[in-house]
Amino acid sequence: MGPLITQGIISPEWNPMIAFIIGIGFGFALEQAGFSSSRKMIGIFYGYDMIVVRMFLTAVLTSAIGLLFFNYLGWVDYDLLYVNPTFIWSAIIGGLFVGLGIIMSGFCPGTSFSALSIGKIDAMAFVGGIALGVFFYAETFELLFEKLFKAGNLGNIRIYDTLGISPGLFMFLFIIFGIGLFWFTIFIKKKFSARNLKY
């Protein structure tokens, strides 16, 4: 029963190898879908390309449904999976900073690594920029960010507990939402395809 390494069924020494193999799947899927192109990825924000919603949401729904089923079937202990803690203010403000950076650069960290792997020089510049941002954050952490970083800790909570509904009902609503959004992307793309951008 999973998670295999967390439970000691496989030795933690395997972690780097497994991380590497999963990374290959991640990087391969990103590049194949076209996330290695900043102009393709940014299309979602101007209505001319929908891969971000289509791929991102498909990946989220696939994994969320899959892990819920793994739990029901007893293949994985849902409580041992890492749930990132909810710090409400740092998540919102940090997320807005990331959003600003994405619209300026056309990359998020994951896609930039897939882009630099095929030789995009702008992606290498972006990764350098991230390093500068992390360095700035680290050096001013105590002065500017520490209070905000630690404020509003709600713990390692899950969305269905926050909303007070069952996991199954939440998943059902999430799937309906996803299908609605997929349908919406067809509508939006038709509306904006007249621009006929070349990229």
Add this chain to the structure above:
Amino acid sequence: MNSNMEAKKYMNPYLAGFILGLALIASFYFSGRGVGASGAVKSTVTTVVNTIAPEHAQDSHFYGKYIKGGKNPMNAWLVFEILGVIFGGLISGALSGRLKFTIEHSPKITAKTRIILAISGGFFVGIGASLGRGCASGAAMSGMAVLSTAGFISFMAIFGGAFLFAYFFRKLWI
């Protein structure tokens, strides 16, 4: 699609998303955790600072927790995962004939503008991903995979932020 380097078309995004979803399930099934990207840069920056100014790094509330007790920040799950991402991207690019050193930008802006904006965007992403405990893959996607509240908040903040600022940067893209 007018350029000859576009040897093969991109994969159907739903199929690519499904493959990525399977990789995410595997990640949780084996290691009990999701994927990420910005964490690998954090490890690298911490290592560089710790090499150049070890005392400064030990004192810092930020670097300190990654190097406590002689821990090596480069020996982190995300570092190996990102090496895999680069390798996986390289395989995909080679199979589809997309390997080429290039600066991709809209014809309306220069390569120099593109590079400056890429570095500046990276700078904000670096701050935001550190403050928000992860980026679109680490906090939002992996969080939502286990239905964490944090994942949904990060997702809304990141995409909401990008839509919010999209108008001001439209000349870069369209």
